[in-house]
Amino acid sequence: MENGEIPENANEHCPGPQSETAGQSDACQGCPNQQVCATAPKGPDPDLVAIAERMATVKHKILVLSGKGGVGKSTFSAQLAFALAAMDFQVGLLDIDICGPSIPKMLGLEGQEIHQSNLGWSPVYVESNLGVMSIGFMLPHPDEAVVWRGPRKNSLIKQFLKDVYWGELDFLVVDAPPGTSDEHISIVQYLDATGIDGAIIVTTPQQVSLIDVRKEVSFCKKVGVKVLGVVENMSGLSQPVMDFKFLRITETGEQRDATEWVTEYVREKAPELLNMIAFSEVFDSSGGGAEKMSKEMGVPFLGKIPLDPKLCKAAEDGRSCFTGPNCGLSAAALKRIIEKYVENEGLSKMLIDDNA
């Protein structure tokens, strides 16, 4: 990476287009870029210099990653941004999931557009201290598929880093797509010189999800990004008993709604159930879940968030799960996780200093 971006179609041991031997080393024989590399001017990528300038006003950069999709990564990124903003930090949220941007929806910003000023692209603001940038704001039609191969995605990510005017930020939270491919290589490479605090990795307790998280941790180690911690999301469903619907199975095997009847029946016969919480593991976590995996891989475990219809609803509605009535069991869990992260990284000091 020190020698600039290696082209997509380069030979295996490409010395890098910025290298002294670009286009002239043994590895360059037969490479389609050989001629271009041999003749191109050498030196650092001017875009990386522009990115470093933009990022000079950003104190902390956090990537939110997941191995698999659908584990609640964007929900976590959104709620992390809401929580940090509620602590009075200046927060930016950058969505680099080019093919499936969920962030506009989750921040309640659907249909918003990006404006341009002489300082650059302006983020869309939820609050004065919470700005958001996503390709979602640029699509003329929300149903339209973004059918882009890697290089085009990379170039938009570069532009986001280079051209967005965030101003002074305490935190830039970057919501990445699942996996370890173009977007991930690019964001790490582009931010390399300016420093990344590290990555928070979101997973579910399922083995299939944990397999991919291990890959994500190994990716972080490979590219030198610190793992700030692992979050286990959808750790079972936890819900007051009386929030469920109840179904009775008829003799013919059909399911009939019996919720009203059950409510009455429980009130009369078994009132102690009214205040109970019912819990279902949903995903098998007999393998020890993310906590055990974190220990095995030597990375911090930040905590578990239960599957909670109230959190899902907050995400659908594009609002913080911490505000409003009935903020649910998951909000408390999320809050503990964010506090743990802030404490682990010694950021509470910053909060105190700033407020002093």
Added chain:
Amino acid sequence: MENGEIPENANEHCPGPQSETAGQSDACQGCPNQQVCATAPKGPDPDLVAIAERMATVKHKILVLSGKGGVGKSTFSAQLAFALAAMDFQVGLLDIDICGPSIPKMLGLEGQEIHQSNLGWSPVYVESNLGVMSIGFMLPHPDEAVVWRGPRKNSLIKQFLKDVYWGELDFLVVDAPPGTSDEHISIVQYLDATGIDGAIIVTTPQQVSLIDVRKEVSFCKKVGVKVLGVVENMSGLSQPVMDFKFLRITETGEQRDATEWVTEYVREKAPELLNMIAFSEVFDSSGGGAEKMSKEMGVPFLGKIPLDPKLCKAAEDGRSCFTGPNCGLSAAALKRIIEKYVENEGLSKMLIDDNA
């Protein structure tokens, strides 16, 4: 696409490297591939010819797609393959999720390796009529991240199509990664000449997931792949009441396990609850879910599968959810969906013909 694959770094109006004007049209000015294109031999990509030969023995090719990850696409692909194999069809399952292959785990094939014969790469067989191919079988270390950009992923997909010896197949089920990027463009492009039956798209009822499904449908329309149907997965959690754990909240706000106590209490005071099913919507589907979206977009809706710990466990254990005791509420739903697909496409006739 008719003029061969357009290189990653081509200029915008690239005529295609196989075109008569390759390297010589106005659009080629300044393109890094100009020289290669101008001098390369013209004609169809020989790999596409090899793929067409391989695919000549495959009757039906089905893509399983999803907009977002983690919606249960691989679980569906795996169970679809199990179900078709149980109907005595000859089935191949190809996993093209290069960065996060879940299929080996979900078919109970972890740690298996691919063997090579003079006919090509041999799939790994679950049963004599169910063969599987995945990059997961090729990784020396399961934790290792596959940090590959697009072109390298595309080339492996090509190799899978070109070099795997499936023999005679009734169905090739292709499990794609989420999104609409390199893998999707490539698989459609490579299979274009041999014909794809169509795509089954898996989603959850959440709005964020449906937004991405709309993109997936629009992608299919764009590239001319028929949408065989949409499946709504994780349509709420459905579970017998007594399969839950019960928690009591103490005065200090802690949660204490009270499952044993509740079991006894319900048996004694409210025995009618013992046969009830509790249902939680989990994900907000007030927007009408996938069924409404399918109607709006004019594509068939195949059905809903509830979130069911028994299905999750089957996926984790790498086995069919249709066999064994207690096969759960989801298995029945899945079965109805697969039957509907078979019926919609007139494939039941094939079953009868074959068995005649």
